[in-house]
Amino acid sequence: MPLQLYEKEQILNACLGVFARHGYSKTSTGMLAEAAGISKALIFHHFQSKKNVYLSVLDDCIEKLKAHLALDDLLQYTDFFAAKEKISLAKLAFFQKYPDVYKVTMDAFYDPPSELKDEIAEKYGEQFAVRNHILKQLFAQVPLKEGVDRDEAFELVMVMMKHFEEKFLAEVPPQRDFDPDYNRRLLEKRSRFLNMIRFGIEKK
Numbered sequence: 412m413p414l415q416l417y418e419k420e421q422i423l424n425a426c427l428g429v430f431a432r433h434g435y436s437k438t439s440t441g442m443l444a445e446a447a448g449i450s451k452a453l454i455f456h457h458f459q460s461k462k463n464v465y466l467s468v469l470d471d472c473i474e475k476l477k478a479h480l481a482l483d484d485l486l487q488y489t490d491f492f493a494a495k496e497k498i499s500l501a502k503l504a505f506f507q508k509y510p511d512v513y514k515v516t517m518d519a520f521y522d523p524p525s526e527l528k529d530e531i532a533e534k535y536g537e538q539f540a541v542r543n544h545i546l547k548q549l550f551a552q553v554p555l556k557e558g559v560d561r562d563e564a565f566e567l568v569m570v571m572m573k574h575f576e577e578k579f580l581a582e583v584p585p586q587r588d589f590d591p592d593y594n595r596r597l598l599e600k601r602s603r604f605l606n607m608i609r610f611g612i613e614k615k
Contacts, residue, residue, distance in 0.1 A: 567608060
């Protein structure tokens with residue numbers, strides 16, 4: 412018998428909490444079943460394996476995050492920089508409200524279980540590529556100074572964004588709980604960097 416939608420949501424939420432607290436490798440099917448209030452046999456019946464439970468939980472996390480950030484509607488924005496700021500603040504609020512989602516997504520994308528690393532990269536790599544393509548379309552609306560190459564300008568912005576991602580990963584291990592104050596300070600600094608790119612640094 413297929414899972415009812417509300418039952419599946421309850422099971423995934425329970426399993427999310429277990430994976431967030433213990434990580435993938437230290438979580439057993441028995442722990443997931445106990446948290447969800449069902450038998451191990453039902454876990455295997457509906458999901459076949461711990462791996463599939465984890466991937467289902469991760470899918471659920473990503474879909475909730477995408478819905479909250481309205482990522483499918485990115486092109487509705489007319490200001491690339493305002494869009495980046497709004498999305499970042501929305502992500503901050505979302506992770507502050509759902510810290511377990513933060514823990515699981517951090518683990519999955521920045522410290523993935525070895526047996527799932529390739530599958531996660533393949534499954535979500537295309538989504539990230541599509542997101543970056545949409546960002547590039549949005550950047551196409553930014554008015555640039557005469558002589559500035561648009562592709563190079565976009566590349567510069569993305570290099571800067573990558574720098575802050577790497578800075579975040581260097582300073583915050585994936586296992587650490589979400590720290591809203593640190594994340595807010597990092598976003599504010601990133602915003603200052605974006606403004607330097609946007610408006611220049613040399614006094615005329």
